[in-house]
Amino acid sequence: MAHLLQYVLNGLANGSMYALVALGIVVIYRGTNHLNFAQGEMALLATAGAWWINDKGVPLAAAILLAAAIAFIGGGVIEFGLIRPAGRKSPFAVVVVTIGLFQGLNSFTSLLFPKVGNGVKFGTLFPNKPADFFRLPGGAIWRYERIGVLVTVLVITGLLFALFQKTKVGLAMRMVANNPESAKLAGVPTNRILMMSWGLSAAIGAIGGALIGGINANINVSTMFGVFLLASAAATLGGLDSPLGAVVGGLSLGVIESLVSNYPKNWVASTYIGADTAIAVAFLIILVVLLVRPSGLFGSSRVERV
Amino acid sequence: MSVLLEVTDLVAGYGAVQVLRGLDLSVNEGEVSVILGANGAGKTTTMRAISGMIQRNGAVRFGGEDITHTSPNDIVKLGIAQVPQGRGTFTDLSVSDNMRAGAYVRKGGAAQADLDEWYEIFPRLQERRDQKAGSLSGGEQQMLAIARAMMSRPKLLLCDEPSLGLAPIITQELFAILGRLNAERGLSILVVEQNANLAVKIAHSVFVLETGSIVASGTAEDIAKDDSVRKAYLGY
Ligand SMILES: Nc1ncnc2c1ncn2[C@@H]1O[C@H](COP(=O)(O)OP(=O)(O)O)[C@@H](O)[C@H]1O
Numbered sequence: 204m205a206h207l208l209q210y211v212l213n214g215l216a217n218g219s220m221y222a223l224v225a226l227g228i229v230v231i232y233r234g235t236n237h238l239n240f241a242q243g244e245m246a247l248l249a250t251a252g253a254w255w256i257n258d259k260g261v262p263l264a265a266a267i268l269l270a271a272a273i274a275f276i277g278g279g280v281i282e283f284g285l286i287r288p289a290g291r292k293s294p295f296a297v298v299v300v301t302i303g304l305f306q307g308l309n310s311f312t313s314l315l316f317p318k319v320g321n322g323v324k325f326g327t328l329f330p331n332k333p334a335d336f337f338r339l340p341g342g343a344i345w346r347y348e349r350i351g352v353l354v355t356v357l358v359i360t361g362l363l364f365a366l367f368q369k370t371k372v373g374l375a376m377r378m379v380a381n382n383p384e385s386a387k388l389a390g391v392p393t394n395r396i397l398m399m400s401w402g403l404s405a406a407i408g409a410i411g412g413a414l415i416g417g418i419n420a421n422i423n424v425s426t427m428f429g430v431f432l433l434a435s436a437a438a439t440l441g442g443l444d445s446p447l448g449a450v451v452g453g454l455s456l457g458v459i460e461s462l463v464s465n466y467p468k469n470w471v472a473s474t475y476i477g478a479d480t481a482i483a484v485a486f487l488i489i490l491v492v493l494l495v496r497p498s499g500l501f502g503s504s505r506v507e508r509v
Numbered sequence: 510m511s512v513l514l515e516v517t518d519l520v521a522g523y524g525a526v527q528v529l530r531g532l533d534l535s536v537n538e539g540e541v542s543v544i545l546g547a548n549g550a551g552k553t554t555t556m557r558a559i560s561g562m563i564q565r566n567g568a569v570r571f572g573g574e575d576i577t578h579t580s581p582n583d584i585v586k587l588g589i590a591q592v593p594q595g596r597g598t599f600t601d602l603s604v605s606d607n608m609r610a611g612a613y614v615r616k617g618g619a620a621q622a623d624l625d626e627w628y629e630i631f632p633r634l635q636e637r638r639d640q641k642a643g644s645l646s647g648g649e650q651q652m653l654a655i656a657r658a659m660m661s662r663p664k665l666l667l668c669d670e671p672s673l674g675l676a677p678i679i680t681q682e683l684f685a686i687l688g689r690l691n692a693e694r695g696l697s698i699l700v701v702e703q704n705a706n707l708a709v710k711i712a713h714s715v716f717v718l719e720t721g722s723i724v725a726s727g728t729a730e731d732i733a734k735d736d737s738v739r740k741a742y743l744g745y
C-alpha cells in the first residue's frame with residue numbers, strides 16, 4: 204500500500220505540470236478551435252525569462268509573476284501579429300504557424316538566453332530540503348514541494364473557473380468560444396477577447412514552466428518537449444475545451460505514468476518497464492477513452508443548432 | 510414620423526461576390542418594417558450589413574448618425590440588436606448566461622430587473638434558466654434569442670427569418686410577441702421573412718427584395734394590392 208500511495212503522490216506532482224500546460228492549451232482551444240503546438244515553447248521562453256530576471260537579483264516569486272505578466276502581453280502580440288493574419292487565410296495556416304512558432308520560440312530562447320541553451324539551475328518556490336515532507340500513515344512520504352505544486356494547480360484552476368463563470372470578460376470568452384458570430388452581434392469585441400485568451404494562456408504557461416523548472420531544479424531547451432506531448436494528451440483526454448478536463452486529464456496521466464513505470468517492477472523483477480512504456484500505456488488509455496467518448500471526459504459534445 | 514434607420518444605396522457582399530446592389534430601405538421610429546424576399550435574395554446579407562458584420566458601401570444612418578463605418582460592437586451600443594437567422598443560440602451556455610450575454614454592452618451587465626421582466630414574458634425560459642440553451646426546442650430558442658437581444662435595450666430590433674423551422678402555432682405566438690413589443694413599448698423592428706402573411710400583419714412598411722435590390726415597397730395595404738407581389742410572397 205505504501206508503494207501504491209507513494210507512486211500516486213509522485214504521479215500527482217508530474218501530473219500537475221501536465222495539467223498546467225494542458226490548461227494553457229484548453230484556454231486557446233476554446234477560443235479558436237486550434238491546438239497550439241507552441242504552448243510548451245511559449246512556456247519555455249517565459250520560464251527562461253523568469254530565470255534571467257531571478258538571476259539579476261529579483262526574488263523568484265516576483266520574477267515568475269513578472270515573467271507571467273510579460274508572457275500575457277507576448278501571447279496577445281502573437282495572436283495579433285501571427286495567428287490572426289494566418290486565420291484570415293485558412294485554419295490550416297494557423298496550425299502551420301503554431302508549428303513554426305514551436306521551432307522559432309525554441310531557437311529564440313537559446314538566442315536570447317544562451318545559458319538556458321545548455322541548461323541552468325532553476326529555483327523552487329516551495330521548501331525542498333531533504334526533511335521537508337509529511338509522512339503519511341503507511342509510510343509514504345509527501346514532499347512539501349509536491350504539495351505546493353499540486354495546490355498551485357488547484358488554485359489556478361479555481362481562479363480560471365471564477366474568471367470564466369463570474370466575470371464579464373469570462374462570459375465574453377465563453378461567448379466567443381461557443382458562437383463567435385453571436386458574440387459579435389451581442390457587442391463583444393471578439394478580436395480583443397481572442398488576444399486576451401492567448402495572453403492568459405501564455406501567462407498560465409509561464410507559471411507551469413516555472414513549476415516544472417522547480418521540480419526538475421533545471422531548465423534547458425528540451426525541457427518542454429515531453430511535457431507538451433503529455434499535456435496535449437491530457438487536454439485531449441479531458442476534452443480540449445474543458446479546463447476541469449485538462450486538470451483531471453493531466454493529473455490522471457501523471458498518476459498512470461508513475462504507476463506503469465514503477466509498479467510492475469515489484470511483480471516481475473526481471474522486467475524493466477521504463478518511462479517510454481509508461482507513455483505508450485498512457486496513450487493507449489487515451490485512445491480507449493476517446494473511442495468510448497469522442498469528446499473526451501469533460502468536453503462538450505457540440506449540440507447541433509436547428 | 511421620423512426615420513430611425515435609413516439605408517441608402519447599400520452595396521455589400523462576400524469578397525468578390527457582390528450580393529447587394531444599391532439597396533434602399535428605412536424603418537420609422539416606433540414602426541415595423543418587413544423585408545420579403547425569396548431564398549438567396551440577400552435578406553441575411555442585408556441584416557449583416559446593417560449590423561456591420563460585413564464590409565459595406567453606401568450609407569447606413571441610424572438616429573441621424575452615420576454608422577456605415579461603425580464596428581459591430583459600437584452599433585450594438587448605439588441600440589441595434591439582431592436576432593440572426595438560425596437564432597444564434599450560445600448552445601453550451603445556460604439560458605441565464607445567454608440572457609447575460611445579451612446584456613454584454615450594458616454597463617455593469619444584466620440588471621436583475623430586466624431578467625425578471627423577460628422571464629415574466631417568457632416563463633419557459635425561467636423554468637429552464639439553468640439548463641444548457643442548446644437543449645431548448647426551436648421555439649424556445651427563438652424566444653430566448655428575442656429576449657437575449659432585448660437585454661441590450663435596443664431601439665431597433667432586427668429579426669432574420671424568425672419563423673424558420675417553427676410550427677405554425679409557435680410562429681403565430683412569435684409574431685404576437687413582436688407585435689406587442691412594438692405596440693406596447695414603441696420598439697422599432699425590421700423583420701425579414703419569406704412567407705410572410707403574419708409578418709405583413711404587424712408591418713407598417715413592406716419592402717420586396719429581389720437579387721440584391723428593392724423592387725417594390727410601400728405600406729402593407731399597398732403591397733397586398735400588388736398582384737404579383739401578393740402571389741409570390743403572400744401566397745393568395
Ligand atoms: N458567406 C458567404 N460567402 C459567399 N456568398 C454568400 C455567403 N453568404 C451568402 N452568400 C450568397 O449571397 C446570396 C444571398 O444570400 P443571403 O443573404 O443569405 O440570402 P437570403 O437570406 O435572402 O436567403 C446568395 O446567393 C448566397 O449564396
Ligand SMILES: [Mg+2]
Nearest residue numbers: 552553594670
Ligand atoms: Mg437568410
